[in-house]
Amino acid sequence: MTTTLFEIYRSYRVIVMQMLRDRKFNVLVEYDHPPGVAPGADENPDTTPPSFIKAYGSTPEEARENLSPLIFERQDTKKSILVFWTESLGIDDIKRVYAEMERGEHKHAIVIHARKITASVVSSIKALRVQSIYVEVFTEKEVQINVTHHVDVPRHILCSNTKRDEILEKYSVTREQIPKIVVNGHFPDAVARYLGARKGQLVKIIRPSEAVENVVLKGKKVDLVDITYRIVV
Numbered sequence: 001m002t003t004t005l006f007e008i009y010r011s012y013r014v015i016v017m018q019m020l021r022d023r024k025f026n027v028l029v030e031y032d033h034p035p036g037v038a039p040g041a042d043e044n045p046d047t048t049p050p051s052f053i054k055a056y057g058s059t060p061e062e063a064r065e066n067l068s069p070l071i072f073e074r075q076d077t078k079k080s081i082l083v084f085w086t087e088s089l090g091i092d093d094i095k096r097v098y099a100e101m102e103r104g105e106h107k108h109a110i111v112i113h114a115r116k117i118t119a120s121v122v123s124s125i126k127a128l129r130v131q132s133i134y135v136e137v138f139t140e141k142e143v144q145i146n147v148t149h150h151v152d153v154p155r156h157i158l159c160s161n162t163k164r165d166e167i168l169e170k171y172s173v174t175r176e177q178i179p180k181i182v183v184n185g186h187f188p189d190a191v192a193r194y195l196g197a198r199k200g201q202l203v204k205i206i207r208p209s210e211a212v213e214n215v216v217l218k219g220k221k222v223d224l225v226d227i228t229y230r231i232v233v
Helices: 005-022 050-056 060-067 091-103 119-130 161-170 190-195
Strands: 070-073 080-086 108-113 134-139 155-159 202-208 214-217 220-223 225-232
Touching: 005 050, 005 060, 005 070, 005 080, 005 108, 005 190, 050 060, 060 080, 080 091, 091 108, 091 119, 091 134, 119 134, 155 161, 155 190, 161 202
Parallel strands: 080 108, 108 134
Antiparallel strands: 070 080, 155 202, 202 225, 214 220
């Protein structure tokens, strides 16, 4: 099924404006509203804004080419990430992505693609991971909505390695004893992928309490929550 320009734009909104901010990358306000465009001035939720067309092109092909790559950085860690859009994702495309990463000494990239990828591409991405080079892939259809905004999805928080070790010590458990959340494999968890979770990380999951919805303390209603943890595999 052919991707429309609006779907490219919507994937851009989810990846750039929402996912990367949720991962604590610095996303400049110009990605929300290009310079000279007031918030809401040219946006209809069901159409591609003229400002996006002016900046990146009027066809999916032009938009993919002009969007790639976008570069973002985390101020706290100084780590960077590249974001690419491509119609196909074959070995030659992975080589181009890797060459761009190597040129700027980047270790992390997200690639949004339209077509199915082959087993050889999956193997290449795994081989890069051994070198601590991470390439995440999403189809354009997968990033049309923000999965964390769904009403039935509880809040997920990635814990630092220090926090992970504190939790394991507090509850006297090992990583093997913690329930698992899958980020690699045939059935990866959508939220773990959205957050960029990596193997060995601990995920804190916060849900409204099923036993008691809320209590009143000192005249104020307090919502109670259930907290669980999952280890990423």
